[in-house]
Amino acid sequence: MNTIASPMSDNNFPSDLNLRPDLQVINSWVSEKSSVLDLGCGNGDLLYYLTYSKKITGYGLESDARYIQACVEKGVQVIEQDIDEGLNNFLNQSFDVVIMTQALQEIHEPHRILREMLRVGREVIVTFPNFGYWRNRLHLFLKGRMPISKTLPHHWYDTPNIHLCTFKDFEDLCLSSGYRILARTVVDSEYSDNAMLRVFPNVLGEIAIYRITGDHAPVESL
Amino acid sequence: MATSDSTLSSRNDGGSVGIIKPQTAIFNDLLKLKCGRTLDNYELIYETYGELNATASNAVLVCHALSGHHHAAGLHYASDQKPGWWDTMIGPGKPIDTRKFFVVCPNNLGGCHGSTGPSTVNLETSTPFGPNFPIITVADWVETQHRLGLYLGIHQWAAVIGGSLGGMQALQWAIDYPGEIRHSIVIASAPKLSAQNIAFNEIARQAILSDPDYHGGHYYLTHSYPRRGLTLARMLGHVTYLSDYTMREKFGRELKSGTLNFDYGAEFQIESYLRYQGETFSSFFDANTYLLMTKALDYFDPASEHNNNLCTALQKTLSQFLIISFSTDWRFSPERSEEIVNALLKNKKPVTYAAIDAPQGHDSFLLNIKRYHDLMRTYFNRINI
Secondary structure, three states, X not given: OOOOOOHHHOOOOOOOOOOOHHHHHHHHHXXXXXXXXXXXXXXXXXXHHHHHHOOXXXXXXEOOHHHHHHHHHHOOOEEEOOHHHOOOOOOOOOEEEEEEEOOHHHOOOHHHHHHHHHHHEEEEEEEEEEOOOHHXXXXXXXXXXXXXXXXXXXXXXXXXXXXXXOHHHHHHHHHHHOOEEEEEEEEXXXXXXXXXXXXXXXXXXXXXXXXXXXXXXXXXXX | OOXXXXXXXXXXXXXXXXXXXXXXXXXXXXXXXXXXXXXOOEEEEEEEEOOOOOOOOOEEEEEXXXXXXXXXXXXXXXXXXXXXXXXXXXXXXXXXXXXXXXXXXXXXXXXXXXXXXXXXXXXXOOEEOHHHOOOOOHHHHHHHHHHHHHHOOOOOEOEEEEEOHHHHHHHHHXXXXXXXXXXXXXXXXXXXXXHHHHHHHHHHHHHHHOXXXXXXXXXXXXXXXXXXXXXXXXXXXXXXXXXXXXXXXXXXXXXXXXXXXXXXXXXXXHHHHHHHHHHHHHHHOOHHHHHHHHHHXXXXXXXXXXXXXXXXXXXXXXXXXXXXXXXXXXXXXXXXXXXXXXXXXXXXXXXXXXXXXXXXXXXXXXXXXXXXXXXXXXXXXXXXX
């Protein structure tokens, strides 16, 4: 049977796809043939890539019309849905992985969406900008103003980032909620990884990538 | 569902399919209907646009809504001022591009535009069927459309598409013939009618049934016609196709003569508009067909055959789905489309859903709304044939 909406029907694997390094990290954490739900999937790049590289199936949730159009152009299954309103339309543990990249800080109630993601997915992968990044600290310390950077390009009054946090803040939330951190990586704005980052992630890391489950297991502190 | 209003729609990119001659397919194979009755023979009038390819893999079935018909695109003669009801969507270079696809649009059984229906003469009695014409369901239409497909040499549709009642047919197709439809495109529709929807239909029916000229449905023989009832039914229906916003923008409280006359004439522009719409409609539409179509809407409920569980009803579908809703559609609101989307998600079926922000209400599905048409164009571009 011919199909369109799955890019699997195309034979041109996007080998030259210039995938952001943080998405490459996520790719390495997703198992073959997983079912994936991507919250705030944007233009569908990640799902498109995972469909080829890991033969995943799944959906993206998105509320921006331009991104939805971009997903349809790629053949990525996209559902127009405001994730701030929750995931009530998804069953418990119905996806292998629920992903949210660079959107947690824009959510009205991040702690609730995390709980929802862990209800729907067996694993959760989440990425967000680290407000404790040294440049942000320095900006606030020296200029006395809210940091503006490549990762955080907005003014305080027009930013969609209403819930910025540091890695430590995020891990505190995981600890108090009983979530287990399976893996974490930090990258800088060039999305690169190095030894210094691993030693001082909360200072040197600009973007955090976490892989968590809802298991009630002890969490090691940063 | 409603006739597209030329002031609301703009010219689309792309051309016309040109002058189209409707065709008729005659069926002499017994048709068992959901109501338990049978039809020995029946005719379907239909139009086609584009060319069926050698492997018959490029066929698109367009299903019409309550007051629709087979004339979806193009013109019937050179000076024809009124193109088909979905002319903005279908044609060379249009979202459903007839340079790629072979598009088929029949008038449904029970209709009044050339397919067998209540106004057809029953050969057994030599009089029109009238109210004795069996009530047809959406599943019955799918069955007849399936036969029409086979008649045309189409064993699998690239897509079945429709808005409103037409979307219900596209959904029923995915359930009834899972292997014979690759894409089910359901626009401004619902998995079943709400009590409010049925209530509106019932008022429309009562308007017709209580018209003294209805004559129990046998008005064909009396040379009378329940014009007033059908006019009222259409006026009521038309209100549900528009949004509050559209009515306010278009008519507001504007008066025809500029002053209040303190009488019961059509004083406000909206009154005059509705009367005109109702009267025009009643001059070409058959009242018995209107009754039948509203019943088909009321009865549609594919979940009812699966313990009232829409998820179960959709379990065996094999097609991909595109579901589209419009923000100001209060007849079949986005939430109604989302019922379908959520049932598909629970089944892990391939589905894409877009909730188009549009002020024009239910009628949006007939209009050239940029985001809607861009999406349709892209989706159809990607359909492999």
